[in-house]
Each structure stands twice: as structure tokens, then as C-alpha cells.
Amino acid sequence: MTRVALKHYSDGYQEELTNFLLSKEQEQFTTLPADQLVRLTEEQTPVVITADQKAVGFFVMEQSERLKHYTDNECAYLLASLSITKSHQGKGYARQAMELLPEWVGKEFPACNEIVLSVNLKNSAAFRLYERTGFEDTGRRITGPVGEQRVMSLKL
Template sequence: MKVALEHYSDQYQEDLTNFLLPKEQEQFTTHPADQLIRLTEEQSPVVIKAGQKAIGFFVMEKSERLKHYTKNESAYLLASLSITKSQQGKGYAKQAMQLLPDWVGKEFPSCNEIVLSVNLKNDAAFRLYARTGFEDTGRRITGPVGEQRVMRLKLKDENFI
């Protein structure tokens, strides 16, 4: 089944409330229902859909936090990516990340770079991002559960700092 990206709306609240994460992944991400409760106006929640069902979630963010990741003022931060447990291993996260550049280009036209951080212990996430075009910047930051790699995906041909 193919996936699609869509801005969050209340029609997905039940799917995201019933979202399950494997125990070993809980340390690396925020449960979608918890993330939705504490959204700020600088955060745009995004649903990963398979058919009409929300099977994944992440947040695109344009805030002061970006300064920890990049000096590029046209960048957006991707945070809290997850796929519900029953749908993992089916390639949905990879499909979503492959759709991301075009989708962000339409939904956030001023964005020319997507940045994120991934815990050094989270090899599966690092491999996903690397396989879908993100590059390790070599920068490291301290996150809630240890050291994190800063990664980026260039969207437009421009000079990056």
C-alpha cells in the first residue's frame, strides 16, 4: 500500500491516540498523542497515511530550536517521526521520507533544507534517513537520552552554511 503525507486534522485523532510504539523505540521519540497535546504554533503536525488510516506521524518545526541544528534560516526541523508498531517493517517510513522533499516544497515553499537529530544508539532510524537522502553533518548535540547526530536534507540548490 502506498503512503501519503497530510497535515494533521481531528479525523486522525483516534488513530494517533491508539498508536503503539515498541518499548525499545519509546526512548527515541514522542508518542503522537503526547506531541499533539503540547504543540506550539511553530510546529506543524503531519500524518503518514496508508489508505484512510494514520499509520505514522511527525512534526515540521520552524522555531528557535533550529539554531541547535543549523545556521540556515530557511531550514525546518523534522521531529518525532514514528510508525505505529503494527505497521512497522512494511517500508512506510521509507516511502514517507521519499515523499518528503516534494511535499515540503509545496507545503513549506520557503524551506530549502530539512534538519533532524537521531540518537547515536538508534541505528535503524539513522539507516532510514541515510537511505532517503539525509546526510550526517558531523555535528553532535546532546539530547534527552544521549548524544545525537545532526542530519540534513538539502531541498534546493543554494549555498548552505
């Protein structure tokens, strides 16, 4: 079985992340890793999803002013820009990564007691993924770059 892990970004992953491909439909809902990496702030922690040591996915954990749009909880972190490169989609890597997330966050961000994210109302595949891995729809809605988004939360 393929071993999936969450790793802090390092330059050793840059080439794989630069070559990430997403379908046109998916590109409207997320930011490619290479684009995200060039505009990182100090409040953002880039995370690489690996499968057998190879970078297959990416997301960012952040605690910034943006968080106020998602929750009133000052101990929460925002998960953003999750993607799995096209050639590795459908293999369960995103699900496995989200199942590893609570334990990983507990080690890396011990003060964090909630993870929040937003998912576009049109992105039913992502919504199902998050729902299956313990995230709950908070009922809160925000406007994103391509329309209305539902805010989801995972209590730790």
C-alpha cells in the same frame, strides 16, 4: 500496492494517533503522537503518514528557536518525533514517507531549502532510514534526552 501519503493533521486522525503503540526501545527515542499533539506550538506543523487513508505514522515539522541547535540556515525546517505505529512497522511506510517529504515540503513550505533532524547515536535503524532517503550526517552532535544525537540534513 499500498498508497502512502503525507497529510496535515486533522481531528479525524486523533483516535488512530491516540492508539499508537511503540516498543519500549523505540519510546526512548521519540514522542508518541498523542503526547506531541497536546503540547504543539504555533511553530509546529503536525503531519500524518497515511497508508490507504489510515494513519500509520506521524511527525512534526517546525521552524523555531530550536532550529539554531541544528543549523545556521534560517530557511531550514526541523523534522521531529517521527514514528510508525508498531503494527505497521517493517512495511516500508517510513521510507516511503521520507521519499515523499521533499516534494511535500516544497509545496507546503516553499521557502524551505533544507530539512534537518537529529537521531540518537544508539538508534541505528532510524539512522539507516534517513541515510537511505538522502539525509547526510552533518558531523554536528547535540545532547538529547537519552544521550548524544547526530544532526542530519537533507538539502532541497
